[in-house]
Each structure stands twice: as C-alpha cells, then as structure tokens.
Amino acid sequence: MVTKILVAGAALVLVFLLTAAPFYSAVVIDIDKPSGRVVPIAIAPLKNLGSGEDRRGVSDGVADAIANDMKLSGWFRVLDRSAYIEGPQSGITSDSFDFKNWSTIGAESLVKGGFTVQGDDLTVELRLFDVYQAKLLVGKKYTGKVRDFRRMAHRFADEIINQFTGTPGPFNTRIAYVSKSGGGLKEVYFSNLDGTEKFQVTTNKSINLSPAWSPDGRTLLYTSFREGRRSLFLYDLSTARETRVADQAGSSIGGRWSPDGQHIAVSFERAGNTDVYILDRTGKNLRRMTEDRGIDVSPSWSPDGNRLAFVSNRSGSPHIYLMDVATGNVRRLTFSGSYNTSPDWSPKGDKIAYTGRVSGRFQIFTIAAQGGDAHQITSGGGDNEDPSWAPDGRFIAFSSNRGGGYHLYMMRENGENQQRLTASGGDDSNPSWSSRLE
Amino acid sequence: MGKLNVFWYALIVFAAVSLAGCPKSNPNPAGDGTAAGEKGKTPPNQGLSRDQSKSSDLGTGKGSLESAGKGDSTATPAGSPLQEVYFAFDSFDLTNDARATLKKNADWLKSNGSARVEIEGHCDDRGTNEYNLALGAKRAQAAKDYLVSLGIPAERLSTISYGEELPVCREQNEDCWQKNRRDRFVISSGRAPS
Numbered sequence: 001m002v003t004k005i006l007v008a009g010a011a012l013v014l015v016f017l018l019t020a021a022p023f024y025s026a027v028v029i030d031i032d033k034p035s036g037r038v039v040p041i042a043i044a045p046l047k048n049l050g051s052g053e054d055r056r057g058v059s060d061g062v063a064d065a066i067a068n069d070m071k072l073s074g075w076f077r078v079l080d081r082s083a084y085i086e087g088p089q090s091g092i093t094s095d096s097f098d099f100k101n102w103s104t105i106g107a108e109s110l111v112k113g114g115f116t117v118q119g120d121d122l123t124v125e126l127r128l129f130d131v132y133q134a135k136l137l138v139g140k141k142y143t144g145k146v147r148d149f150r151r152m153a154h155r156f157a158d159e160i161i162n163q164f165t166g167t168p169g170p171f172n173t174r175i176a177y178v179s180k181s182g183g184g185l186k187e188v189y190f191s192n193l194d195g196t197e198k199f200q201v202t203t204n205k206s207i208n209l210s211p212a213w214s215p216d217g218r219t220l221l222y223t224s225f226r227e228g229r230r231s232l233f234l235y236d237l238s239t240a241r242e243t244r245v246a247d248q249a250g251s252s253i254g255g256r257w258s259p260d261g262q263h264i265a266v267s268f269e270r271a272g273n274t275d276v277y278i279l280d281r282t283g284k285n286l287r288r289m290t291e292d293r294g295i296d297v298s299p300s301w302s303p304d305g306n307r308l309a310f311v312s313n314r315s316g317s318p319h320i321y322l323m324d325v326a327t328g329n330v331r332r333l334t335f336s337g338s339y340n341t342s343p344d345w346s347p348k349g350d351k352i353a354y355t356g357r358v359s360g361r362f363q364i365f366t367i368a369a370q371g372g373d374a375h376q377i378t379s380g381g382g383d384n385e386d387p388s389w390a391p392d393g394r395f396i397a398f399s400s401n402r403g404g405g406y407h408l409y410m411m412r413e414n415g416e417n418q419q420r421l422t423a424s425g426g427d428d429s430n431p432s433w434s435s436r437l438e
Numbered sequence: 439m440g441k442l443n444v445f446w447y448a449l450i451v452f453a454a455v456s457l458a459g460c461p462k463s464n465p466n467p468a469g470d471g472t473a474a475g476e477k478g479k480t481p482p483n484q485g486l487s488r489d490q491s492k493s494s495d496l497g498t499g500k501g502s503l504e505s506a507g508k509g510d511s512t513a514t515p516a517g518s519p520l521q522e523v524y525f526a527f528d529s530f531d532l533t534n535d536a537r538a539t540l541k542k543n544a545d546w547l548k549s550n551g552s553a554r555v556e557i558e559g560h561c562d563d564r565g566t567n568e569y570n571l572a573l574g575a576k577r578a579q580a581a582k583d584y585l586v587s588l589g590i591p592a593e594r595l596s597t598i599s600y601g602e603e604l605p606v607c608r609e610q611n612e613d614c615w616q617k618n619r620r621d622r623f624v625i626s627s628g629r630a631p632s
C-alpha cells in the first residue's frame with residue numbers, strides 16, 4: 001500500500017502546457033472580498049481516447065475529484081452533471097464542440113478532458129475553458145499510473161484555482177489526523193482532503209496523537225504511548241518504518257518540523273514540568289527554549305523558521321506567546337479570553353490560528369503575528385479545535401463536534417464556507433495539513 | 439514478617455467484600471470443618487485459600503492504558519485501597535478534600551511498604567489534547583510531591599499523564615467533567631504471600 005502511494009507520487013510527471021496563447025480570464029475571484037460571487041462551473045466526465053474499457057472509473061473519478069475540490073474551495077458552484085447536454089465522448093478541444101451547449105445550462109467555466117489507459121499506464125489531458133469567451137484558459141497533460149488519477153485531478157484543481165485567484169489551490173495535499181478506535185485508543189491516519197486514499201499509519205493499539213507532516217510530505221511525526229510512556233516517533237512513507245526520535249529529556253508532547261526540515265520543535269515533560277525544546281533532525285543537540293515552572297507546550301514554527309508560537313500558562317492561564325529562536329526573547333500574543341491553546345502559524349506568515357475558550361465552548365481564532373485584535377472565526381454549538389493551515393494560507397482545517405462526535409472540517413481563513421471532511425464512525429481530530437505534494 | 443501479616447489482612451478484606459455478593463458454598467459440607475467458625479460467618483482462612491489466585495486483582499497492576507486496551511473502564515476498581523483526588527478546571531492545586539484523601543493514601547502506603555504506585559494525571563475533555571497532557575502531568579506531580587512531604591519515599595512513586603485521553607465517562611456535563619479531573623493511584627507491585 002505504501003509503495004503504491006510512493007510510486008504514485010514518484011511516477012507522476014507533468015509533460016507540457018497545451019496552450020501557447022496568453023490567457024486572460026473574464027471572471028476574477030476577489031479573495032479578499034468576503035462572500036464574493038461564486039463561479040458556476042461544469043466539469044465533464046473525461047473522454048476515453050483509447051480503445052480499452054474504463055475499468056478503473058477514470059472518466060467519472062477525475063471529474064468527481066475536481067468537482068469536490070471546487071466545492072470545498074467555496075469559490076465555485078459545480079453544475080449538476082444530469083443537466084449536461086453533451087456526453088463524455090464529445091469533442092474536448094475548443095474547435096470540436098459547441099460552447100453554447102454549456103452557456104445554455106448556465107456554465108461560465110468548463111472543464112473537459114480525455115484519458116488513455118495502456119496496461120497500468122495512464123495519460124490524462126485536462127482543459128479549462130472560459131465559456132462566454134469560448135476560449136481555452138489552461139490545459140495540462142499528466143502521465144503516470146492508473147492509480148494516480150486522483151492525484152492528477154487534484155493538481156488540475158489547484159491549477160483552476162490558480163487561474164482564478166493568482167495562487168494555486170491547496171488540494172494536491174494530504175491531511176493527517178487521529179481517529180479513535182474504541183476505548184480511548186487512537187491511531188494516526190492520512191488521506192486526501194476528500195477522504196479518498198485513506199491510509200492507516202499506526203497499528204499499535206495504543207494512544208497515538210499529534211501527527212505532523214515534514215515539509216516534503218515524506219515523513220510524519222507523532223506522539224505515542226505505544227511503549228507505555230510517551231515518546232516521539234517518525235513514520236517514513238517510503239519505507240513504512242517507524243523510528244523513535246528522542247525521549248532523553250522526558251515524555252514528549254507534540255513535535256513539529258521547522259520549515260527547512262532541519263529541526264524539530266517539541267515539548268518534553270519531566271517531573272510534572274513541560275517545556276519547549278528544539279532538536280536537530282537526527283533527534284540530537286537538544287536546546288531547551290523555556291525554563292519557567294509553568295506549562296510551556298505546543299510550539300509552531302513561523303514560515304521563515306525564525307520564531308515559534310507556543311502556549312504558556314506563565315501568566316496564570318494558557319495564552320499564546322511568540323519566541324525568537326535565536327535570542328530566546330518571548331512576547332505575549334493573546335490577551336483576550338483566559339484559555340488560548342494549540343497555535344498554528346499560517347504559511348503566509350501573517351497570522352496565527354489558535355483555539356480559544358469563550359462562553360464555556362472552544363472556538364477557532366486568528367490573530368495577526370505582530371499582535372492586535374483576536375478574530376473569532378467559528379461560532380455556534382459544539383467545540384471547534386486544533387486549527388491547521390493549508391499550504392496556501394487561505395484555508396484552515398480543524399476538528400469539531402458540532403455533529404455529535406468529532407470530525408474534521410475545513411473553512412476559509414475568515415471562517416466562511418465551513419464544510420465537513422470526514423464522516424467516519426469514530427472520532428477524527430488533530431488534523432495536520434501537508435505542504436503541496438511533488 | 440510484619441509486611442506479610444498486613445497482606446493477609448488485605449486479602450481477607452478483599453475476600454470478604456467479594457464473597458458478600460456470592461451464594462454461600464461451604465467447602466466443608468458436613469459442617470465439621472476445622473476452619474469453620476460460627477454458623478453463617480465466613481471463616482477467614484477459607485476466604486484466603488479460595489482467593490489466593492485473585493490476589494493480583496486488589497486494584498493492582500492494571501493502569502488506565504492497559505484497561506482501555508482491554509475495553510475495560512479506566513476508573514479505580516472498587517475495593518482499591520487508594521482513592522482518587524479531584525481538581526478544579528485548568529487547575530492542579532490540591533483542595534482540602536484532596537489533601538485528606540492523600541493522607542489516607544499515605545497511611546496505607548506506610549503500612550504496605552513494598553507497594554509502589556503509579557500516579558496517573560487526567561483531565562476532562564475540554565481544551566486541546568497537548569495542553570491537557572501537560573496539565574495532567576502537573577496534577578500527578580502535585581499528588582506525588584504531597585505524598586513525599588508526608589514521608590513516602592519518592593522512589594516508590596512514579597507519575598504519568600494521560601491528559602484527556604482516558605476518561606471514566608464521556609457525558610458533556612460538569613458532573614462527568616469533575617470525575618475526569620483526577621489523579622488515579624495504580625498499585626504497581628505488592629508482594630504476594632509465597
């Protein structure tokens with residue numbers, strides 16, 4: 001299974017751009033404007049360009065994956081396939097079909113494509129059209145294995161978002177999380193954002209917590225009680241091997257890679273006291289970053305690797321603090337509320353998301369890294385916790401028990417368009433959103 | 439030998455408690471058994487011989503993680519000589535009630551000098567997992583420090599935090615949350631009579 005995923009990533013090759021003409025889009029999404037208009041988009045099942053049967057469901061599978069990503073982004077309204085006039089075997093280049101078939105049903109944007117399967121090999125071509133201008137905006141061709149078809153779809157979804165917003169989307173990524181397996185035991189999993197290609201990382205029938213991706217997406221850190229006491233472990237996706245990272249300073253809590261992949265920030269607890277440490281990537285050369293008698297926990301790196309956001313109750317209750325890694329200088333960031341934990345620093349560097357207690361419930365907040373007002377971005381019944389930023393800095397994954405039991409959700413960074421990601425029988429929590437996959 | 443006598447006593451107590459709910463069955467049906475006492479009274483030695491194999495169930499050994507793995511409750515078993523102490527929200531301060539319980543626990547530990555204890559720190563499920571692991575550690579350490587101050591050697595006491603991971607109940611109300619904000623005392627060894 002692991003080889004499958006590894007080879008899927010490794011075999012994927014982007015071949016060439018199918019348009020030479022400069023593109024321009026008649027529709028622009030202003031991402032800074034709240035509740036901006038939604039673009040109606042049609043996504044047609046792919047045309048089979050080869051002679052074989054579509055045994056793996058590539059035609060619908062690619063279209064479904066792109067449609068789901070568009071829906072999750074909140075910037076598009078995907079038109080129902082049952083309304084499409086053309087069938088999948090109609091033309092897929094601008095000169096081979098009638099754009100009126102799409103403007104009639106209300107589409108402003110259109111995705112069409114084709115695929116060829118030869119044995120285990122798959123080639124997919126995808127094109128994004130502006131329906132009103134009857135113009136090709138962008139086309140891509142992907143080659144890989146048949147089992148890579150979803151990865152290709154997510155790449156193109158990110159490309160569509162790039163065309164409309166100027167920044168690639170966050171869907172060619174994975175989300176790692178923790179799922180309850182009964183009796184309080186928890187195992188680490190990861191999957192695509194849409195829940196497909198789910199993979200169970202730990203199978204040790206213990207309590208496994210706080211998964212965190214490496215910047216290259218090849219390894220996962222997590223904290224485990226598998227040996228009785230808590231230790232920090234590393235899972236390598238390419239070898240399917242787990243190694244213990246370090247526990248010489250006590251029982252570990254959480255662990256996060258620095259953006260350059262050279263260091264791990266982690267908390268160690270010893271004799272009741274929890275402090276923040278930095279280790280090098282081999283788990284050695286411990287540097288203790290906090291020394292007060294309070295709780296100091298949950299470090300999160302700034303994208304330039306120069307600072308850490310972390311939780312400390314040195315003021316009497318937990319708040320978010322920022323520390324300069326080189327000098328050790330600490331500045332308090334949150335002042336509102338009396339219980340603020342689980343910070344995550346946006347990959348754009350401008351904001352920190354965290355969990356704050358308000359009116360007895362837990363909500364997600366964001367605050368500017370230089371300090372200022374706290375913005376509450378979730379509300380309503382239930383608890384909302386553990387924010388994790390998407391690599392484009394525009395979306396946040398989090399866990400919520402609003403539906404009875406915890407599940408993963410994602411939303412825009414201003415709290416709009418909250419949508420559930422997981423719907424398993426157990427509780428899902430502690431999300432970690434990976435960087436863009438290669 | 440003083441230690442052994444106390445252990446017999448503990449087994450008797452456990453036997454009496456466990457037999458209380460059992461139908462009476464006399465291993466000396468003729469009624470002339472040497473160990474038989476007054477009619478209707480459970481002879482102490484009889485209880486001992488029957489329950490010797492159960493000595494490890496005296497609230498010993500199985501901590502919360504092991505219990506969870508077997509699908510069992512993570513509450514302190516009934517009949518355990520060491521009782522739990524409870525805490526206020528986001529606090530690891532020992533209340534007067536907590537101190538009183540810890541004094542009783544210390545008394546038992548002094549009378550059972552071979553017993554070692556793992557103090558588990560727990561939290562209710564509000565708040566985030568990582569902070570609660572740290573808070574549970576503070577709670578366990580607070581109990582340990584107090585027991586040490588009462589004369590229990592530190593080497594007999596170990597601590598571990600499970601944060602919010604192994605609650606005894608899951609209802610979303612203060613009644614349940616209060617039960618989860620606790621230290622649990624798991625006896626990890628006690629010499630069985632040879």
